Amino acid sequence: MLKMINKFKFKILPLIIVLMLLAGCFKDGNASGAVVSNINAPVVTGQNIETAKAENRYDKIFDPSKDEGKLVIRFLYNATGTDTKSGDSTIIKTPDGKVMLIDGSAPETANQIKRYLDALGIKKIDAIVASHPHIDHIGGLTQIIYQYQVDKLYRSAVEYPTSITKNFDKAVKDRGIETVVLKDGISFDFGVTKIDVYNPIEEITYPQNYPDNSTAFLNDNSVVLKMTYKDSSVLLPGDLYIGGERSVLDRHEKDIQADILKIPHHGADTSSSSTFIKAVQPKVAVAMTDQMASLSVYNSCRKNNVKAYITAVDGCVKVVADGTKEYEVITEKDRTSDFLK
Numbered sequence: 329m330l331k332m333i334n335k336f337k338f339k340i341l342p343l344i345i346v347l348m349l350l351a352g353c354f355k356d357g358n359a360s361g362a363v364v365s366n367i368n369a370p371v372v373t374g375q376n377i378e379t380a381k382a383e384n385r386y387d388k389i390f391d392p393s394k395d396e397g398k399l400v401i402r403f404l405y406n407a408t409g410t411d412t413k414s415g416d417s418t419i420i421k422t423p424d425g426k427v428m429l430i431d432g433s434a435p436e437t438a439n440q441i442k443r444y445l446d447a448l449g450i451k452k453i454d455a456i457v458a459s460h461p462h463i464d465h466i467g468g469l470t471q472i473i474y475q476y477q478v479d480k481l482y483r484s485a486v487e488y489p490t491s492i493t494k495n496f497d498k499a500v501k502d503r504g505i506e507t508v509v510l511k512d513g514i515s516f517d518f519g520v521t522k523i524d525v526y527n528p529i530e531e532i533t534y535p536q537n538y539p540d541n542s543t544a545f546l547n548d549n550s551v552v553l554k555m556t557y558k559d560s561s562v563l564l565p566g567d568l569y570i571g572g573e574r575s576v577l578d579r580h581e582k583d584i585q586a587d588i589l590k591i592p593h594h595g596a597d598t599s600s601s602s603t604f605i606k607a608v609q610p611k612v613a614v615a616m617t618d619q620m621a622s623l624s625v626y627n628s629c630r631k632n633n634v635k636a637y638i639t640a641v642d643g644c645v646k647v648v649a650d651g652t653k654e655y656e657v658i659t660e661k662d663r664t665s666d667f668l669k
Contacts, residue, residue: 385660389646390447397423399521399557399649401588403614404444405639405660406437406468414618415464417441418564418590419448422519423557423651430457430553430564432469435492441468442475444644452477455518456505458496459566460550461488462543466496473499481507484528486549488539510551512579520557526580527552527565527572547593548572554586558651561586563608567593573604584608587655588647591615591629595638597622605632612655613637614645626668641668 550566595615643660
């Protein structure tokens with residue numbers, strides 16, 4: 329009997345060791361959470377996950393040497409290091425070299441945004457857009473304004489009496505930055521690109537007991553921009569909720585189509601209704617978040633043939649448009665699991 333037990337141990341022990349190693353590999357693959365390097369790149373499957381390596385393309389994302397003549401959108405990955413969400417921040421360079429920074433994430437991320445700007449060799453920001461005054465969108469902008477030359481600020485007329493907005497307003501005043509209030513129906517040129525404003529409407533009605541319980545109100549009054557360069561287009565809808573999406577569609581459904589979409593509200597299921605996604609018809613969509621907000625929004629994009637990216641998984645995402653209907657997408661990391669198809 330003892331010999332049989334020993335023989336059994338001898339046979340099963342290697343199997344246990346192999347299973348433990350595989351478990352470790354799967355854990356590492358999921359944790360590294362990387363992304364596809366371009367629109368058509370295959371996602372690594374579970375069959376070879378243990379040998380896959382996450383390539384880091386940080387240098388490619390922030391290499392400005394090939395930006396000239398292209399519309400380049402860099403969707404940034406930021407992290408606060410706490411349970412507080414990081415929020416949105418996007419650097420856009422026009423084909424003629426103008427720089428626009430849309431939002432600045434949370435205050436804790438300002439140094440990360442500075443690192444990205446410095447990597448691109450940016451000394452002057454031609455325009456900052458504050459989509460709405462939530463802390464995870466304007467929180468990091470105060471420090472950026474003090475550290476860079478900023479020519480112009482675009483913002484909405486919405487007022488939000490918090491210490492964050494007061495510090496932001498003070499920075500704008502201290503630096504003498506020209507401020508332009510955006511509202512639905514305005515169009516203007518930014519370099520060789522055209523920008524159309526689809527939100528907020530001119531008459532802003534504040535809810536009772538404002539600013540208490542004002543999250544949906546502020547999100548639905550986000551500045552919504554569509555940037556167009558020849559046949560390339562980008563829609564930047566802030567943190568619109570589904571109600572806000574519906575309102576914008578009521579006014580601009582015929583014009584809302586864009587090939588690149590900044591997924592509203594960090595990819596949360598408060599937003600990105602099927603009706604909205606179908607109306608925009610994007611080829612590429614990016615959700616900026618430091619934690620997965622909603623798998624249903626991601627799946628909805630994929631069902632509508634949209635190449636969807638999430639900065640929490642993919643790192644920073646660079647989208648290059650040359651004025652045609654073709655786009656190059658470079659992600660900071662490779663996906664090493666098949667969790668996201």
